[in-house]
Amino acid sequence: MKILVVDDEADVQPLFIQRFRKEIKNNEIEFTFAQSGEEALNVLHEAHSEIVLILSDINMPGMSGLELLTHIRHDFHNPPPPPVVMMITAYGDEENHRQAMENGADDFLTKPLDFSLLKEKLKTFGE
Amino acid sequence: MKRYLRRFRTLLSLILPCLPLAVSAQIINTDSLKHAGKYAQNSEMRIRALTKLADYYDGINADTCIYYAKLTIAEAIKAHDIRSEAYATGDMAEVFMNQGNYVLAANLDFKILKIFEQLNDSSKIANTYLGMGHLYSLNDTRTSYRYFTSCRIISEKIKDYFNWYWASANLSKYFRKNNQLDSALFYATQAVDIQQQRHLAVSRPFGLLYLATVYTKMNRPELTVKVIREALQLAIATKDPYLNQVQIFYAEQLVDAHRPDSALIYAAKVQNHLTANPDLSTANHLYKVLADIYREKKQYKQAFEYQSMGIKTNDSLYNISQVQQISNLMFNEKQRQTDIKNATIAYQDRIRFYAAIGVLIVAVIIAFILLISYKKQQKANKLLKEQKKVIEQQRDQTNNALSELKTTQTQLIQSEKMASLGELTAGIAHEIQNPLNFVNNFSEVNTELIDEMQEEIDKGDYNEVKAIANDIKENQQKINQHGKRADAIVKGMLEHSRNNSGQKEPTDLNVIAEEFMRLSYHGLRAKDKSFNAELITHFDPGLPKIEVVQQDIGRVMLNLFNNAFYTVNQKAKTAGSNYKPTVEIKTFAPPSGGWGAKVRDNGIGIPDAIKVKIMQPFFTTKPTGEGTGLGLSLSYDIVVKGHGGKLEVESEEGKYTEFKISIPI
Incomplete structure (x- = not known):
């Protein structure tokens, strides 16, 4: 399963790699990283058919996570089936949640990230 | 100059309630001025129109006067016209003084004094000293004297006869009150001479009245009468606005000379004039003189009636303007206490006189007169005491209202x-x-x-x-x-x-500005996720560190950025997808030195109609409950009052708003 993680914080990359080191070692999950919405769109244009799940921060300079989500939902609806998108934010309020879901997100997570919860969700979506 | 002539009259009416407010009804076309003040192409013409409006409303409507003075100041600042800015500030100082806000008036006077010193405008400096002399004459006569003297020295040097005349007249009054009668005589004579030699357009009878007052105090009745007769003839011939005052004064002299019947003739003339032209303060003084006349004629019933009428007019007089009353409460009370004392002394004198006659005639009559006098005195004292009590009550009420207001203000700021x-x-x-x-x-x-x-x-x-x-x-x-x-x-x-x-410490304001721009941006994004804006920064790294209260300046920056982000967000909701919300900060070295910044947004802009109001406390365009309306007002206080800086706004409706802030070293 190929997952794209979008976050402007560089340390997110070693964090995901270490948190999922067993899954990576067992070739269950493969990660690709992007540090902005624009970069994420480039990645998707090149290899979107392989990516089944996108985890994106909302609050980023330039294109925000919500804008990225809108692009994804508009530009990538041809088969194969659209990727699962989960939004991540430091503001865990109702309004953010509602907006993310309205824009077509599949799920919503708050920082600090609870990885055991995330793994649970990945299992559900991976099935 | 017109300014202090008017101010002088207003003050006279406070101090000597006998002088009328001889405000000339100057007829001007306010509508055309209002139009010119708003739409004239040339900023010079706008400033001139606005200055005239401020001048016109000065004395008619304090709030309107301040409104136009502020507009003038804003225009003058834009046009770098320091002189017009200072003139308009002077108008505001005058209004504040008339409202009894002496501290504010004095502050503004100090400010414009500096400007006139920079401009080397000696005549205006002398004029400002004159105003400050009046300002202090109510409670600090020594300081007042110093300002009048400064005014006299300067105006004498540059031959500015107008200011010289008023300085001399006031110095005469100062010395007269301090019983330095030779000096008082010197300055009164000087004032009268200046007026005569230069044919100044000020009232000559008024100057003569001052001279006569000095002679009275010097106990020179023959000179007093000579001067006051000249004043009287002249005033009648020229229909002088001070004719009533001169006649009343003459009547007083006649009473003192035990010629009550002649005195009554002049008093009656004033009374006739008053029936056609009612004027409370003159009436008040007249009733006092009439009471004296009838006392002299031993017609006590009439004397008592006029005394009561005097008290009544006194009441109405001090109820006319609540503002005037508040500011003069303490002063009136003092005057009242002196009146009580004088009345008591006068009665005691009379009692002694009756007693002496009574010894010669019948002991019984003495007892009878004593009894009547005593009762009268008691009655008069009682009346005066009640008066005093009412005034004290009013003073307490005013104090309470003031402290309530202060509490509310503190709560709102909190x-x-x-x-x-x-x-x-x-x-x-x-x-x-x-x-x-x-x-x-x-x-x-x-x-x-x-x-x-x-x-x-x-x-x-x-x-x-x-x-x-x-x-x-x-x-x-x-x-x-x-x-x-x-x-x-x-x-x-x-x-x-x-x-x-609230301590000031050397601060790199570029750092503060950048920090609060970020905090404000994230603050708004926390509330509204869909919000996004481009932030453009141009920081001049060469600017000096400035002594500021960091927390306060931080609040100012936060307010400016919050407003900027708010307005671009409002516009984004209605504008098309082509609209790019942008907030820009640029720092620069202002011409006067220190640190300056422009916070600019391409939001909805500020309509001209409310531009002057935005710095006012409680003014907000946000929906009820969303804004306190204190943000910009507090910012203005912090920058201007707390740091001696400037906060200015430029805006075009629908296009942009730019706040310019500058803080000196």
């Missing part, structure tokens, strides 16, 4: 502080969640890694153990790094709350 704290907190929360995410997760990973390392140790695979130990170490460094990041954010927050003392 709530504005809390509102900006809330906006700060949302920004800070976001800043701190990100490092926390790493601290929590990397430390959990490390715990897992240590378990794995133990397993590898048991297995004896030391290469793997080393690899894991390396990972742990790197993670540990990341935990530390992000912990420090959170620490720095909290410290920065504390720094803002710590400086509550």
Whole structure:
């Protein structure tokens, strides 16, 4: 399963790699990283058919996570089936949640990230 | 100059209630001026029209006068016309003085004095000294004397006869009150001479009245009468506005000379004039003189009637203007107490006189007269005491209202502080969640890694153990790094709350501006996720550090940025997708030195109609409950009053708004 993680914080990359080191070692999950919405769109244009799940921060300079989500939902609806998108934010309020879901997100997570919860969700979506 | 002539009359009416407010009804076309003040192409013409409007409303409507004076100041600042700015500020000072706000008036006078000194405008300097002399004459006659003297020296040097005349007249009054009668005579004579030699367009009878007053005090009745007769003839011939005063004064002299019947003739003339032209303050003085006349004629019933009428007019007089009353309460009371004393002394004198006659005639009559006099005195005293009580009550009420107002103001300022704290907190929360995410997760990973390392140790695979130990170490460094990041954010927050003392310290304002731009941006994004804006910064790194109260200036920057982000967000809701919300900060060196910044947004702009109101307390365009309307008003206070700086606004409706702030070293 190929997952794209979008976050402007560089340390997110070693964090995901270490948190999922067993899954990576067992070739269950493969990660690709992007540090902005624009970069994420480039990645998707090149290899979107392989990516089944996108985890994106909302609050980023330039294109925000919500804008990225809108692009994804508009530009990538041809088969194969659209990727699962989960939004991540430091503001865990109702309004953010509602907006993310309205824009077509599949799920919503708050920082600090609870990885055991995330793994649970990945299992559900991976099935 | 017109300004202080008018101011002088107003003051006279406070001090000597006998002088009428001889305000000339100057007829001007306010509508055409209003139009010119708003739409004239040329800023010079706008300023001239607005200045005339401010002048016109001065004395008619204080609020309107201030409104136009402020517009003039704004226009003059834009056109770098320091002189017009100072003239308009002078108008405001005058209004404040008439409203009894002496401290504010004095502050403004000090300010324009500096400007006139820079402009080397001696005549205006003398004129401002004259105004300050009047300002202080109510409670600090010594300072008042110094200003009048400064005014006299300057105006004498530059042959500015107008200011010289008024300075001399006031100096005469000062010396007269201090019983330095030779000096009083010198200046009164000087004033009269200047007027005569220069044919000044000021009232000559008024000057003569001052001269006559000095002669009376010098106990020179023949000279007094000579001068006052000249004043009287002249005043009748020229229909002088001070004719009533001269006649009343003459009547007083006649009473003193025990010629009550002649006195009555002049008093009657004034009374006739008053029936056609009612004027409370003149009436009040007249009734006092009439009471004296009838007392002299031993017609006590009439004397008592006029005394009562005097008290009544006194009442109405001081009820006319609540504002005037508040400011003069203390003063009136003093005057009243002196009246009580004088009345008592007068009655005692009379009692003695009757007693002497009574000894010659019948003891019984003495007792009878004594009884009547005593009762009268008691009655009069009672009346005066009641008067005093009412005035004291009014003073207490005013004081209470003032303290209530202050409490409310403090509460409102506090709530504005809390509102900006809330906006700060949302920004800070976001800043701190990100490092926390790493601290929590990397430390959990490390715990897992240590378990794995133990397993590898048991297995004896030391290469793997080393690899894991390396990972742990790197993670540990990341935990530390992000912990420090959170620490720095909290410290920065504390720094803002710590400086509550309001102490000024040298500060790099570029840093403060950038920091609060970020906090404001994240604060708004925390509330409205869909919001986005481009932030453009141009910081001039060469600007000096400035002594400021960091927390206060931070609040100003926060307010300016909050407004900027708010307005671009409002516009984004209605404008098409082509609209790019942009907020820009640029710092620069103002011409006067120090630090300057422009905060510009391409939001909805400010309509001309409300531009002058935006700095007013409680003015807000936000829906009820969303804004206190104190943000800009507090900012203005902080920048202008707290730091001697400037806060200006430029805007075009629908296009942009730019706030310019400058803080001197």
